[in-house]
Amino acid sequence: MPAPAMIRIEALSKRFDAFEVLKSVSLDVAAGEKLVICGPSGSGKSTLIRCINGLEDHQGGRIEVDGTPLGRDRAARARVRGLVGMVFQQFNLFPHLTVLENLMLGPVRARGLSRTAARDLAMRYLERVRIPEQAGKYPRHLSGGQQQRVAIARSLCMEPKIMLFDEPTSALDPEMISEVLDVMAELAGTGMTMIVVTHEMGFARRIADRMVFMDHGEIVEVAPPERFFTAPESARCRDFLDRILNH
Amino acid sequence: MRLAVLFGAVLALAGCSASWGWYVVDPSTAKGAQNLGFLLSGLGMTIRLSATAILISVTVGLLVALPGLSAHRGLRAASRAYVETVRAVPILVLILWVYYGLPQLSGLTISVFWAGVIALALSDSAFQAEIFRAGIQSIARGQYEAAYSVSLGYRDTMRYVILPQAIRRILPALGNQLVYMLKMSSLVSVIGMQELTRKANELVVSEYRPLEIYTVLVLEYLVLILIVSAGVRWLERRLAVDERQ
16 A cells, blocks of 8 residues: 655646746655655756745645645645745855754744753754754854755754755755765655755665656656666656766 | 145134133133033933934834835835835924924824924834835845745744844944934924033023034034944944854
């Protein structure tokens, strides 16, 4: 018996004015599944995952997260937002707060935890991303890789069921990419449902249950990594892989 | 060059004892000390008036700016209308209107102090609203998105994420407004407020030494504002540390 779908996306469409960013995209993600989405820039992959936590609204189709449909209903949106953590390309840490305060803000203000409980929670996740010693520093004192790990810990402090990663290593210097990917791989091992938009194909091969290739607002190909990398079915996907693997 | 000549002329005049009569505020004489004390006695009122007005205008300004940034068209229009209307009224006119006009309209008697505070605060709030709007708009969208993703509501997002950063950025402009407020408080002298300028006017009427008395008045504002400016710069330095990348 297959695992129940954590995320159901049916015929999702979205446009910015005249430009159709997503054209009837359908996708199911099982609980605990790791999905890696790749595709050329402008293909709609970021927009797709931003729709899943309600950062973008959609014009057509349906998104259901853990049984809750995402629509105009405020309570439903709030519930989905609480289930889904998001890591951004530019980290988006709060620059005026220390690392610890960055992590505690959501748990204290949104989840209603006491400051002591939030602090314990924050320290636990800082240890998981291996930077507990940076707790008292401001984001600007941290390297890019450290900042992104803080951002991951900040999301985890909300104890989400699903984690979305929007090109989490694209803004990093090359030598810092692996420290972030290692943390993500470790998280993948805990059974978290993850959707990762990335061009790090080695990482994708390592953790993905399924690969998704998008182009021009459509899902062109979905396949397990071994087949995806060795025998992609569509010409567009083959071209894309050729370009990014053999540059 | 021309400025230097002018400056030199003023200095020359100052050296010429025939045209200057500093005795009027000479603290070593009983009369002079009394006059000086009289001039300085307006200081507390100027400070109280300006401080009360700026506190109110910052609050009103923020409350006007926030709906101006809303997605709701009606709220934006209301905010815009407030700013445009209030900004168009000269402060002196507003002071006269609030003191002489508003009591007739409302049936309430308004003290000189509160008439001054209301007029100054109202007038300044339109500018504060624009400053806040600029500050809030300067915060990157990613900050809102990050706040959204950790489930913060509008109120918490503003209070803990956006405003603390926006206020740091607009601090120089807020300092400007504070200085402006201190200077504009002199206009409240026209309705009889016993602040620095009013005291000077009254002393001039009894002593007939406008040059010396108004020079003291200039120095009073100068010192007051230099102190305030230094305070704002200190605050800026203290807060700016957190954001430097």
